[in-house]
Amino acid sequence: MRGALGGPRVLLRRLREVMAEPVSAQDRLDKIVVLIAANMVAEVCSVYVLRVDGTLELYATEGLNSTAVHKTVLRADEGLVGLVASEANPINLSDAQNHPAFSYRAETGEEIYHSFLGVPILRAGNTLGVLVVQNRARRTYTEEEEEALQTTAMVLAEMIASGELSAIAQPGAEPAARRPLHLTGTILNDGIAHGHVVLHEPRVVITNFIADDVPKELKRLEAAIETMRSDLDVLLERGELADGGEHREVLEAYRMFAYDRGWVHRLEEAVATGLTAEAAVERVQSDTRARMLRATDPYLRERLHDLDELANRLMHQLLGQDYAPARDRLPENAIIVARTMGPAALLEYDRKRLRGLVLEEGGPNSHVAIVARALGIAAIGRIDNATGVADPGDAIIVDGSSGDVHVRPSPDMERAYVERVRLRARRQSQFQALRETPCITRDGEKIALMINAGLAVDLPHIQETGACGIGLFRTELQFMVAASFPRSAEQFALYRAVLDAAGDKPVTFRTLDIGGDKVLPFMRNFEEENPALGWRAIRLGLDRPGLLRSQIRALLRAA
Known part of the structure; x- marks a missing residue:
């Protein structure tokens, strides 16, 4: 591609200058389409932006009738522009009007143009709009021109995602990049959390798109x-x-x-x-x-x-950034959003600031779900593309009672959930008031209520709930959250901490119960016809006496 302004690299440099100018969003878009049209020797350059209602609005054009700007609105599946948006793939045609998807809009005056090149405006795989160039002559745009237009669309994606265009949008027709989202997944743990997004593996924020050399x-x-x-x-x-x-x-x-x-x-x-x-x-x-x-x-x-x-x-x-996220600098009311996560990684976050967890993967029996329940945070899994639609700092609501996740919720939605959080807090206060009430049946029988536990984070629950002890301490959880096999000294330290926390209250330890749905990350898994009744729990311990003896020794030392 070699146009009036000297090719794609010169275009990108000029775009950088325009992006830095202190002008309105509309003026910036108008300058951008003029630059692209001149550089590609195109008679038309247009930008369509995806709106919150799922339609595509013409936001700027060079070559089509200027009166069509903000007036022409296409359905997401309408015309060639809609096809580019829905399939997220470029369309390059020498005679667009003969394509079955072509949709004629009289107000644009585009009937005199034959060649068409449209590319999706993408960010994190999500379509934010469509960038189009057109010419009267029947021609197929070169691969270099298509590549250059896609590169330019990337710069436009950042402008749309920044929210700058919201200032020139009609109420109810804002760009979809920042629209409220309602997603549904699988409940990993009950609870309601209202906070802000923290990406477990933060996306790199690119500030310099255009190369000088x-x-x-x-x-x-x-x-x-x-x-x-x-x-x-x-x-x-x-x-x-x-x-x-x-x-x-x-x-x-x-x-x-x-x-x-x-x-x-x-x-x-x-x-x-x-x-x-x-x-x-x-x-x-x-x-x-x-x-x-x-x-x-x-x-x-x-x-x-x-x-x-x-x-x-x-x-x-x-x-030159550390790949590991800064887990010790969580904001207040943090809700972690991740593709997947190991249980040990979740335990590294500041528990006092952590409110919820959203995963693209993970089921109710996953190791991280077990830890989420121990931490008492609302958690939902199997939310498609969660890391692609949520940005750091976005407001988010996690409803662990229904499996719903609301990203960038509307003010009305936020108010409704704030009230629900208050109701749950009041209910917890009522339960707290019953903590010291004796557990006695109507006919005078005393009932010992105990907690189940398995991790060090569970231990404060003994005092918080007024439990009579630990009815079951699942020792396998220490193994499941560890990156490598816990040594005897590590096992002893945990068991000693459990007994110290319980004081004179009874504790029942269960020896290592792995196998079936409980898989250790550092141990090879074996396929079985019926794993629930297969090589697991005490059968595994008896088959590996060294492992069982090591655990029994640690328990005896701790006692």
């Missing part, structure tokens, strides 16, 4: 990929992963993608259009995510998670 950016990309590959190789060579298991299989998948030449080539092509290395990673992954989110094959969707993880690692490497 493309060869330098290519070298940065190459160096970051090599470092990331080396880090993965080192992780896989560690002793604790040598015997296989789930953790090793996950890292093997990451390494396979990291060495995939096709993936690296797409990154290099994106940098060649004028993007910085980190913007190129974001661009390639957003395109990949958009396609794979629409796939019905569960295997492909699972691979999307691997690619998300890999892209996130690479962007952290490029920007």
Whole structure:
């Protein structure tokens, strides 16, 4: 592509200047479409923005009738623009009017234009709008032009996602990028939480999209990929992963993608259009995510998670940021949103500030769900694309009684849930008042009410509830949340802490009960026809007497 302004790199530099100008949102959009049209030698350039009602509104144009701006509104599946938005794929046609999806709108005056190139405006795989160029002559746009338009759309995506366009939107027709969302998943733990989103693996915030020196950016990309590959190789060579298991299989998948030449080539092509290395990673992954989110094959969707993880690692490497999230700096009323999470990771967060948990994966019997119940936080799993639709700091409501998650809730919704939280708090106060009431039946029989426990975080519940003791301490939970097999000294320390917390109250310990649905991350799992009655619990202990003896010794020492 070589137009009046000298190609895509010059266009990106000019776009950066326009984005920095102190002008209104409409003036900025109007300047952007003029720049794109001139650079691509296009007679038309238009921006359509997806609204909260699911329609696409013409927000700016160069070439179509200016009176159509904010007047032309298309259904999400209407016309070629709707097709681009719904499929999240570019459409490149030399004679658009002969396409079966073509929809004529008289107010735009587009009937004189034949060639059409439309690309989705994507962010984190979500469609925010459509960017279109058109010409009178029948022509097919080149791959370079299509690539350049997609790169430009990425810059527009950040403008839309920032909320800047809300100032020029009609009430009730705001851009969908910041719309309230109602999502439904699987209940992991009861409770209601109202707070703000904290991403367990925070997305990198890219502030510089446009490269000043493309060869330098290519070298940065190459160096970051090599470092990331080396880090993965080192992780896989560690002793604790040598015997296989789930953790090793996950890292093997990451390494396979990291060495995939096709993936690296797409990154290099994106940098060649004028993007910085980190913007190129974001661009390639957003395109990949958009396609794979629409796939019905569960295997492909699972691979999307691997690619998300890999892209996130690479962007952290490029920007020199620690990949591990800062869990000791949680805001008040934090609600963690993650694709998946191990139980140990959840325990690392500040319990006093943690209010809820939302996962894309995870079922009621998962290890992290067990920990969420121990922490007493509202938790919901199997929320599709949760990490893609929620931004850090967004208001969020987690309803563990119904499985509903509300992202960026409306003021009315927030008020309704604030009242529900108050009602639950009052109910808890009523229960608290009964804490010291003797447990005696009407005919005078005393009943000993005890708690179930399994982790150190459960121990304060003895005093909080006024329980008579611990009716069942599930020792397997210590093993399930650990990254490696707990040594005898670690087991002794936990059992001693349990007995100290219980004081003179009785405690019943259950020996290691694993197998079936309770899988240890560092232990190989075996397929059985009936795992619930198979090699598990005491059968496993008797078959591995060293393991059972080690635990019994720790219990006896603690007693």
